[in-house]
Amino acid sequence: MNRSNEGTPDRSIVSGSDFLHMAIDEAPSGGKSEWLAQQIRLALADRRLPVGSRLPATRVLAGELGVSRGVVTEAYQRLVEDGYVAGRGRNGTIVVSAPATTTAAKPPTPASPSSRRSVFTTEPGADVFDAIRTTRARIDFSPGLPDLAAFPRAAWLRAERLVLDRLATSDLGYGDPRGTPALRMAIANWIARNRGIRAVPDEILIVAGTAQTLTLVGQVLRGDGISTVAIEDPGSLGARQHLHNCQLDTPPVAVDSEGIRVDELRATGAAAVFLTPAHQFPTGVVLRGSRRSELTHWASKSGGLIIEDDYDAEHRYDRPPVPALRSMLADSVFYAGSVSKLLAPALRIGWILAPPKYRDGLVDAKRFADLGNATLPQLVLAHFMESGALERQLRHLRRQHRRRRDTMVKAVAAHLPGAIVHGAAAGLHLTITFEAGFADTDVAAAALARDVKVHPLSWHCQLPRKPGLVLGYAATPTTDISEGVATLGEVLRRMS
């Protein structure tokens, strides 16, 4: 062994011979330098060569490996350029930094591996929906999902093939931040047919779902000096969190059997309001005509702005949906739609129609957010909408969801005789309230212990309310619905 380059104790010597146990035979001919550099990088990464150690002299290592000295010199030069080693004159070549060490790759873990209990016993934070999503339960009544098993996979793949066949090369580059013209046109037609809204494609901005709508609209409103967006109470916790995150206050405004109390809205002095008029979340109330008139008056007199989340308007069972507020109040309404309840939330596609005054600002916000949605899924969806496939899917879902709703309504009547059912005429969920001396979070926790997942109504309330549960039925088979509601009945009887 050649130990002629004896160093100080904190600079342990690494010398040739079996240096790193390298097998030079493995090096590709013509690529020996890079191979050698890479072997040393690996040794740096796993700390076989710690920072402060000295590499063998080039002459020595070349001799030991049976390569020309130039091969070693070039490998060292690459490591110098990497910044891993530095020449220190007569002190030789020293390791000065190393790749980050980590343990070997292991499978990813859930974002919020909460315990089953803690999700309901702590104040819901920004990650509450991750926490409840990753909490396992045999029967899942989380609201907000359509029947995902009905996702038309074969039709989606067929549409994707057509899109890939017809795609222009330039469609693969950076695109219009507002979305592809084809999808904006398809959505203009969809909302005209289904939601009574007349709009030209240039008024439509494609976004990554309603969560992004709230963040972009929140930014634009803040930029316009607005600091308060009133929200319905009960009202979506998720929407409230998103608006809060934009530094917006969200004073609660009560919802009664006719919808939001516009007199109370006026009293808050808020410049804007977040609404779910077609099927209020979570109560299911449809905003009545008289309230619509009051809102119109509020918007025109005070310049009030409305964020209309039309999240499940297409899902009505008894009669066609009421038209969107946007159809009457184009100058005051930010209209938010998405395919999360029509196809799948995993697609992350939604759309905004903004009041003309805010349109350009919203396009700028979308550009800064992500330069625009991905192109291929937009084109597939456009094909889906224009070919009638989405309408077929909606008809199929309506039948399926209606069966499941009927099952749940019957099961609630049978197993939860004291409960009042709200908002079952439409949508993907219903809400029950009950008289009780305990918190609905405790009911939810007890249900989860029995393998049934529900949202406590109180999550979606800022004002004191009767306890209740929000029960999604659309994504759950009927046998599970009956069984799950029976379990809820047992849970409530035991707690009473």
Place this chain on the structure above:
Amino acid sequence: MNRSNEGTPDRSIVSGSDFLHMAIDEAPSGGKSEWLAQQIRLALADRRLPVGSRLPATRVLAGELGVSRGVVTEAYQRLVEDGYVAGRGRNGTIVVSAPATTTAAKPPTPASPSSRRSVFTTEPGADVFDAIRTTRARIDFSPGLPDLAAFPRAAWLRAERLVLDRLATSDLGYGDPRGTPALRMAIANWIARNRGIRAVPDEILIVAGTAQTLTLVGQVLRGDGISTVAIEDPGSLGARQHLHNCQLDTPPVAVDSEGIRVDELRATGAAAVFLTPAHQFPTGVVLRGSRRSELTHWASKSGGLIIEDDYDAEHRYDRPPVPALRSMLADSVFYAGSVSKLLAPALRIGWILAPPKYRDGLVDAKRFADLGNATLPQLVLAHFMESGALERQLRHLRRQHRRRRDTMVKAVAAHLPGAIVHGAAAGLHLTITFEAGFADTDVAAAALARDVKVHPLSWHCQLPRKPGLVLGYAATPTTDISEGVATLGEVLRRMS
């Protein structure tokens, strides 16, 4: 004709008989009320029934249409609930609002239909890249695109079929805001193989491209009280705009032949710096080992943070790429990668590895931004990476791009004898500088008038520099490259 409900002049009477020229035969049996309500909504929308007009009395219209009075009463009730009409006692039923009118749907227009000249004669604004993208030119040297004609459409569709076959139903719901486990694992393996970075999937956050990375990191840094991110000069105008949009100052730091001047960086007092170490944009300089050491020193002594945009690091022609800074400085580096230069910008998929301290905050920012990327394209990409298809694509691109680079270097030597070529050893573009008494924006404008699109170097400079052009070659066929550079030569000769 029944004109018994004579009104005031501003409330024109609409009476029965041929009211709206409705053909009741078209109404579905059992759906007459909704059909009638819909006919009236359409008439409201196109102003055949203006606000203030009065609907025919129910008895009258029922008689004229030959339907029961209940059908008309129910249709009117729906319109009341819509908020379009209101009962006014003896004054009848009055139109009080109407759906928004728009002109008939027309094809969408470009986001920024700038004139050819204005794109180079005005200060570049937030929409400058939209403006130049939508400006037509026969030969396009805009930098930042790989050869999009090489996008592996058939392989992408095959991977999509596999993904759709194997997908769990729950994968179609809301997902982990950090991205799918499969893609985070595939990226951990990709960056270990190609960029010398060891990371576990939990350290990786999937985002919608590097534009989103900049916005999310900017938000997190602002939230941590940081107000300044130094940037290279020359350096990416787009990155600078994104950081500005997060209310961050971006003092310029000069780049010389060894990379960023770390002494100047230190002098700015900035807490963070945005860097393109592997192939500096736009000069193409590779950050040298000595500068890497200085940066390491700066980061460890002053707690400085680095945003490392590794945008085209995989595209080297002469030797393997240098390792990422992240591989040495995991605690200080936000590492940004994407597939925009490997596959296509239209996919909008990228990834961030953050310093541990900022990881949770970045996940929160991504959740509020859009709840996480769409699932299907992530799974297709994961399959692409793990199957070796992406490495095959990269090898194909390297050969293709190298040919195009060689053509451009030769053409510049032939047609632009006074120009100096920078950064041709890697990447998707090169930069030329020249001695001239005129602005490079004027050269770009003159080239555009001759149907050749280029970026003026001055767009990417905050400090005074020699005029130059940034010339993307990767997406342009060789014959167009030769012709386009010849045109640039003529343009420069005429201006000199």
